[in-house]
Amino acid sequence: MSEPMIVLEGLTKSYGKHRGIENISFSVNSGEVFGFIGPNGAGKSTTIRTLMGLLKPTGGCASIFGLDCGQYAAEIAKDVGYLPSENCYYNDLKVREMLQYTADLYGMDCNSRMEELAERLNLDLSRKIQDLSLGNKKKVGIVSALLPSPKLLIMDEPTSGLDPLIQQTFYEILREENKRGMTVFLSSHVLSEVQKLCDRVAILREGKLIDVQSMEELRGNGYKKISLTTKEPIMKGFFSIPGVANLKQGQECTSASFMFSGNTMTIMDKLHQLKLEDIFIEEPSLEEIFLHYYE
Ligand SMILES: Nc1ncnc2c1ncn2[C@@H]1O[C@H](COP(=O)(O)OP(=O)(O)OP(=O)(O)O)[C@@H](O)[C@H]1O
Numbered sequence: 639m640s641e642p643m644i645v646l647e648g649l650t651k652s653y654g655k656h657r658g659i660e661n662i663s664f665s666v667n668s669g670e671v672f673g674f675i676g677p678n679g680a681g682k683s684t685t686i687r688t689l690m691g692l693l694k695p696t697g698g699c700a701s702i703f704g705l706d707c708g709q710y711a712a713e714i715a716k717d718v719g720y721l722p723s724e725n726c727y728y729n730d731l732k733v734r735e736m737l738q739y740t741a742d743l744y745g746m747d748c749n750s751r752m753e754e755l756a757e758r759l760n761l762d763l764s765r766k767i768q769d770l771s772l773g774n775k776k777k778v779g780i781v782s783a784l785l786p787s788p789k790l791l792i793m794d795e796p797t798s799g800l801d802p803l804i805q806q807t808f809y810e811i812l813r814e815e816n817k818r819g820m821t822v823f824l825s826s827h828v829l830s831e832v833q834k835l836c837d838r839v840a841i842l843r844e845g846k847l848i849d850v851q852s853m854e855e856l857r858g859n860g861y862k863k864i865s866l867t868t869k870e871p872i873m874k875g876f877f878s879i880p881g882v883a884n885l886k887q888g889q890e891c892t893s894a895s896f897m898f899s900g901n902t903m904t905i906m907d908k909l910h911q912l913k914l915e916d917i918f919i920e921e922p923s924l925e926e927i928f929l930h931y932y933e
Contacts, residue, residue: 643668643790643821644689648698651684658684659845661698666823666838671816673832674825676842682825683723685842686794690720702790716744719783723794723825725775729768733778736767737785744786755781758807773799780808784815791815793824797831809834863922864905865895869913876912879904884926897922 642665651658659681666672674682687693689700691711700707702714727736734752741748756763761777770778776799783791791812797805812835816822826832832839833853841848861883871891881900887893892915898905909917 641668642666643670644672644700644702644823646685646689646698646700649685649688649695649700650697651688651693652696657681657845658696659688659842662842662847663698664840664847664850666821668821669816669819670838671812671822671836672824673836673839674823674842675827675829675832675839676825677827679844680827680842681845682827682842683794684845686792686823686825687722689792690715690718717789719786719788719791721779721783721791721793721796723798725779727767727775727778730766732764732766733761733770734763736778737763737782740782740785746786748785751785751787752781755784755811758811759804773801773804776800777804784811787815787820789819789821791820791822791824793822795826796824797826797828805831861897861899861922861926863895863920863926864898864909864917865893865920866909866912866917867893867915869915872912877908879908881905897926 644666646662646664649662650660652660662681662685674685676682684693688695689702689707691707691714694708703717705714707714728739731739733756737748737752737756741752752763755761756777759777759781761774761781765774767775767778776796780793780796783793797808800808809831812822822835824832824835836853838850838852839856840850869892872887872894874891877885877894877896881898881904883897883899885894885896
């Protein structure tokens with residue numbers, strides 16, 4: 639069993655009267671790719687900034703590498719690559735100079751890695767930061783976080799603003815780095831992204847942790863998505879049986895879609911009673927599995 643690399647215990651941060659995050663507890667193991675997911679305003683950035691020691695918690699505590707995040711922020715930062723949700727750069731610098739500055743901070747010679755990452759992400763090292771598009775600025779942040787080959791990578795919404803092809807390259811890079819031993823903690827409000835990359839995911843809503851699940855658990859919860867049309871109207875309450883969720887019926891009552899988890903024979907018996915015109919039984923997307931968390 640691998641050691642926890644990040645531990646949050648009852649972590650709370652309020653901004654005066656405004657809620658930030660409340661009583662968040664979970665841990666991220668060494669070697670994991672861990673997703674942190676929630677809609678806008680859920681508290682992802684607040685949590686990450688607290689982990690980086692940029693915000694002081696108003697309750698609870700957090701540690702990275704066994705060190706308290708507030709007290710040992712500088713010590714921790716030596717082994718962490720961090721991509722904030724919004725980056726502030728020295729606009730006058732060229733991309734290469736900016737990245738060299740990062741390498742110097744870590745006291746490392748990262749030239750060949752800089753060239754390689756920039757080439758893969760299609761980032762022009764000779765341009766001035768101020769002339770870059772938002773997406774290209776994001777790439778500077780990504781390269782900067784990856785540059786020192788940190789033990790732990792913490793990224794806040796890394797792919798927002800990146801075009802789909804570059805996103806794919808970014809996912810490849812993360813997978814390779816993870817194989818070589820880098821632990822990854824990333825926040826996102828895009829489930830498909832988390833689905834592609836992560837081993838486990840923490841689900842956040844309105845500042846509170848709702849659940850922590852492995853991708854296998856999420857996938858293996860047995861839900862099937864069933865959509866059907868019938869030749870005759872379906873009676874009201876026909877699908878009021880255990881295991882049916884998110885039922886939606888058409889106005890004419892000749893179509894229905896729902897999620898089902900339970901005994902296959904029970905639902906097959908039910909379906910058998912209908913004069914079916916068409917039926918689709920599919921694996922639901924993560925979005926659909928997650929829906930009930932946010933309803
Ligand atoms: N400096 C601040 N002062 C007051 N309230 C804040 C401050 N920063 C964040 N909040 C509040 O804390 C809550 C969590 O915000 P946070 O930015 O952490 O969420 P998020 O999940 O990262 O969302 P997004 O994806 O939109 O960045 C929100 O209700 C937000 O309004």
